[in-house]
Amino acid sequence: MKKTIWLSSVLAASLLAVTCQVARQNAPNSVQTATSQSEQTVPAFTENPSPAHLTPEQSLKSFRLPKGYHLELVASEPMIHEPVAVAWDGNARMYVVEMNTYMQDVDGSHEHDPTSRVMLLEDTNNDGKMDKSSVFIDKLLLPRMLLCVGHELLVNETDTYDIYSYKDTNGDGVADQKKPVFNPGKKAPGNLEHQRSGLDWNLDNWIYVTVDPVRFRYTGGVLKADTIPSGSGGQWGLTHDNYGRLYFSSAGGEVPALGFQINPIYGRMEFSDQYSQEFNAVWPIIKTPDVQGGVQRIRPADTTLNHFTASCGQVVFRGDRLPTDLSGDLLISEPVGRLIRRAKVGNVAGKTTLENAYQKEEFIASTDMNFRVVNMYTGPDGCLYLVDMHRGIIQEGNWTRPDSYLRPQITRLGLDKNIQHGRIYRLVHDGLKPGPKPQMLDETSAKLVSYLDHANGWWRDNAQKELIVRNDQTVVPTLKTIATGQKPASDLGRIHALWTLEGLNALDKTIVLKALTDEDAQVRKTAVRLSEPYLKQNDATLLARLGDLKTDPSFDVRTQLVLSLSYSPDSKARTLAQEIITLAPGNEMVARAQRSLDKNEDVKKFGRRLGSLDEIDRKLVLNGSTIYKSLCTTCHGPDGKGLESKAAPPLVDSKRVRNRNKDIAIRILLHGLSGPIDGQTYPDVMPAMGANDDEWLASVLSYIRYEFGSNQGVGVRPADVKAVREQTAGRSKAWTLDELIKPDQK
Template identity: 55%
Template structure:
């Protein structure tokens, strides 16, 4: 919290993110990133900043939000562009947003919930439509399911991205190859073609080309000549898309495609070069890696190229190490770790990150202590079992974190054992597997404990 007014100083969670791609709100909103924060009862609008191929987000307002509500039941959970070209917001409209571990009897928040009768508000919901006085909604009702494929092709040029996306989806689901010739014409035609085909100026010409290329790819009808023409398109996003799709031919070690791609090594756009480096890795031999290194060396002003290669190398190294360690385990232990790898992705990644090094809050602060190479994680089994069963609060190694480690004791012994065994055998940790029966023993010893552990408590219990 901010000490001056107790407002949130960082997001606790977010969901339902979307890029607004409609055409019935001011142009300055098009391409902006919207994400709800249901705990803070707000919606962030962020500008998408592209600096030399590296994309980041920046709040569109200074110390303000697109929407912030004082209604304690406002719980926005989703955003979307609608068929009428406007922005839609789904509000779960729920009194309680926290998990039961945070709101149980004896917690600080429970009396606040009861006093405000927030526990009584459930089973409701709202959908908001964001409008603007200077724009009228698009009143054309979608009839895409009944539209002929040729009509769907024309919607690939619609100014509202909702229509383009759904037209592309239906064309691919139908598998109608009769429209392939028309699709192949799109990436190579000039503006006059779009005026004639759609009876209106092509404001979204480059987007239409991108949709056409991906629709051809989805129909398994993309050919090299169409891609080669797209490599030369005046729009960098079209060139980038064509490079991406060309991976189909690179995986077949197609020399003609590789030769054409190499002409893009001097492309003026950083995003095209970054995509080229990513796609060349699809080559089945080491040639791709050599070409990527060549691109990196020639482009020191595009740091994302080197960063991406470094990340790829670390990932490959980690996968190889995990495989080696995995094969040393017994079948029972393999099953245990496999189960937790799924649990970790679902439950733990948001606070600790994929590598266990923690998630930054946008400053030097971290959401939670790191797990990677942590002495406590690799140490006494009983200590880590106690922490997961009953949670942990207070400073860790002298540092205070925004939230406590919630208790997970409502899960069964196998779940607890799987989580701890995975963490103790990944993220550069190496410690003995924890068995469900060991969890059962500690659970029995701490059955009457109702509060979180602190490090002082844990040290005392270990004596």
């Protein structure tokens, strides 16, 4: 779980009025860094924070926020406990996921007992605070994902891929109907922090999740799965912006944001400069000794977390009841640091970039050691919502074992005693009143169409989703007038109209062709994506019209052209894609788009693991496989585990194979290996293979490292072998381990 930041400068009077226009997200090519104006009621740094549990009222006094911003309590214990995710239905009723068995002690005892639940909360007097609750679903195993579709709630639990729909048919606030909507019949065991999250109904009508290489389409009351060849990535948390760009994060990899350059269906694309190394640094306002990574993860001077280690729960804020300069910013939680990062999102020649909104400061930070935000959302009222699990331990039991760095920190501070609490906060701002409560489930489809142009992204998304769930074809004529510009609407209104038509299977080529000429670049980009079904059908007219955009002023459009043209079987489409690349010399996005597609095709052809390798390394691995199976299996066994006769040591889990230093394995293959190995004596020495050429040796080693090693630094190239061969040219006898490896590396 991990990352983000933000803030505004002096607020002009114009910010105090709620505008009817939707704020545009990706217009600037540069990022304006906000100026810090934090409230002074909380010190800039607290050296010795108390680990004691605070009441909700006490916690509200622990936050350091930008001037004008305030957190309000929406719900807390005893109404909720251990909340990790929320979802609103079309009438703004809030469903809250509780993981009631998560780390109830330092050992994680009884974690997989089915005693967690989903709560249903309501605000009956419209004051922003939940005052009515019921247990909507009980006796669940650590529920982790949920999505409202019409009057139903889709839920996934830990350790399973199954997703069920729950419905309350008698209005008592308790689900009394359950049916499977996705039931592959497979278990998904593993550390619960490394399992999927999401169920994010994106602008393109696909429902995305993290971790698993799959996305879903909600059709006829069930979820239809579609494979994402190169995988979706990410860990805990998933969000999208106004134009359907997805943002993932990976706490385990200490990566605060990834996957946001292109949709994962086209492959993977990351840039080393999409945000700076400085962006990884975080700035808590209290000491943070309870860090899983140990002392290398904390600053010696003040014992604060020095970079993201638990980024999670990210959200692109898309509401209309906070200052407009916040709209489109990416917020990332870092629960280990008790802080929220605000990132300004920029667009540089089509490349999306992130920058901390402040200098060595965070958007929201707390002195409450139990402040553990794990999810954030844009709410129906246009404000920002924080889901605070509010607990002492935020790391799963695999990282709190008796020999871990964390365990003594947890027990010393008594953090293991702080359990069964939970807070949901709403971020508000002076002078900006939260918006009204929606009643979408009770309104006509014609009324829902009007919300596709709403200033709050939550309303636009949910109106589109509800229209598609209803499959009401009576609104199609109106949607077409919006999509084609006959009826005035903002660019976002036209985009939502286009995707709603797509979701209703009511889109036609005439509308797509019209949208390709729209004055707004994001509408044109949308039209390019919507042309893909026609490209699959080898539609020559549409392919020709796409060619008119090859010098489009927007690199977003040109990049999407390259990606979408891959759906056409016509060789002219590939020629056009190459022409687009040629006409954009030096543009990284356009050039990398084709490379991402090529890699995606490799994954489809060779599988995800082998397909992820560069073509040179893949060729070496495949050639090496042939050599190994014809020669090496006689001693090392076909599975690399050795033979019962113990003719040679096993290769599986061998430190020589897994060692990141390729030279050790190269030396062994060139000159052989003798003597005891891992305490075992073998009848013969490993013979020298140096008589074979460099490519032969590189192929064998690449395969062995790929198949039996860690898959890190797999590629052994012929040049690597040549260099070691020259260094050891005078060698005439086999190596021993003592010569090759330090004692602690054997």
